[in-house]
Amino acid sequence: MDSIIKARSLTKLYGVVIGVNDVTLDLPPGVRGLLGPNGAGKSTFLKLVTGQLNPTEGEVRVFGERPWNNADVFRRIGFCPEQDSFYAFLTGYEFVRTLARLSGYEPAEAKRRAERAMERVGATEYMHRKIATYSKGMRQRTKMAQALVHDPALLILDEPLSGTDPIGRRDLTELVRGLGREGKSILVSSHVLHEVQAVTEEFLLIYGGRVLASGNVREIRGLMNEVPHRITIRCSDRKDVAQRLMRDLPITGIEIDEAREAVSVLTRDPGAFYEGFRRLALEDGVRIMEMTTEDDTMDAVFRYLVARD
């Protein structure tokens, strides 16, 4: 299958600061998440893909063409930016209609498309109000509408759920899923794993300007299991607990932290560890106050992958 986005040694520097670092990838059509903590380089990567920035080194191609200053590419992509910025003196409808006009549509067609796009994102009710009066969720929907108004083949959504309420989040998630089912290619960035997981199983993980891994959720979890997980247990009888953990459970490292009254372990097999620990916890004489793991956070995922590299 032909790639819609192709990057070769793609690098972007802001002076001496690295935005994107030597990224090589081929993204086939479909819905994909771009995951990374804040400052990982997601927005820079998306700006390179949408032709707003020019690579410092290497190249990026979208639909086989360089996107920088390329009207043919712009006709085929819809971009929903992260920043909460608008021509706030316009109504939502005027904003979307104007951007449809800038996409090359005649006034009547731009009007029809703007109405349809606003309806699609569920913004018809308030589309004739000034954007300045909109809530964050309304503004997110309006941004989505402008990205959809010219019916692009590739949608690039930078943190589209940021700041939305639960209903808005559900609606926008459903909208993105629906667009995916219609056959649109979508690249959606977020720093929240479950946001992206709600729309796709396919991920790209980016950190420090580099793409660390790509694949589906299972593959990425598999990668995570290659490096140890850290689990911290606050408990009584820490020396005794540590001995039993070393003897009975699959751990690769252990540390007693008397200051925090905790035992910290590293394991490559968290499933087996939790099962064995459940039995141990039920034994007499051990009092477990708290057990925490950092594995559910995106930061932990990236720390694992950086450590692996």
Add this chain to the structure above:
Amino acid sequence: MGPIAWLQIRQMLGQKKFLLVFLFLAIPLFIALPIRLVDGFRQWEGSVAAGIFLYLLYPQTICMLLALLYGTSVISSEIEDKTLTYLFTRPLPRWQLIVGKYVAIVACLTPPALVSLCACWLVLGLEGGYEMLLGQMLATAGAVAAYTAIFSMIGSYFHKRPLVIGAIYAAIEILLSFIPALVSSLTVSYFLRSLAVRLVDVDLPKEMLRLLGGASLPGAAATLALMIAAALVLSSLATMRKEYLFSEQA
């Protein structure tokens, strides 16, 4: 280009900043009123003094200031508002962005400037000086058009502190325009002065006339048109080649 011009006009007319335009354009009227009360220009050389007065106020100062204010912000305002993303991800040639904004700014600034100029002329009570008024109107419209193009070019190349760089240019332009010989003829002001004086039948020494504006009327108009075209081309080239970073990226 149409939607860009429409967007720019809506933006300008909707901003409180536009009140400054009216404020600036009211200043000459407040200056003209006491001059009329003391019958100031009759003591001098009549329309010559009045012409210099109007020229210095309108094309040279107020039009330049207004063009500085709006021309330099063609790109920087979009960067500050973070709306440039919407314009730069559409299949719109970037020269259309510049030209569309330029046309809108000129269209918004020229009519109030001309109305203010005519009002000032009436307040001064310069009976019969229609040629002078026409010359001043030409120079005023030319100043808005030419300075907006030049400040748009400055704004396209220097999107950080464009106002400061524009102000430095303005100061240099004014200084150079009063240096006789070739130097003054390199300035926009020289050709604007030519527009202003060539329609007026005044009895002045040749050297004085040359200093005020030595180009013929068609020559001055053509040179200004060329200057405008060159500034817009350079401005368009800048937007096609430059990356504009938002503050967090910069």
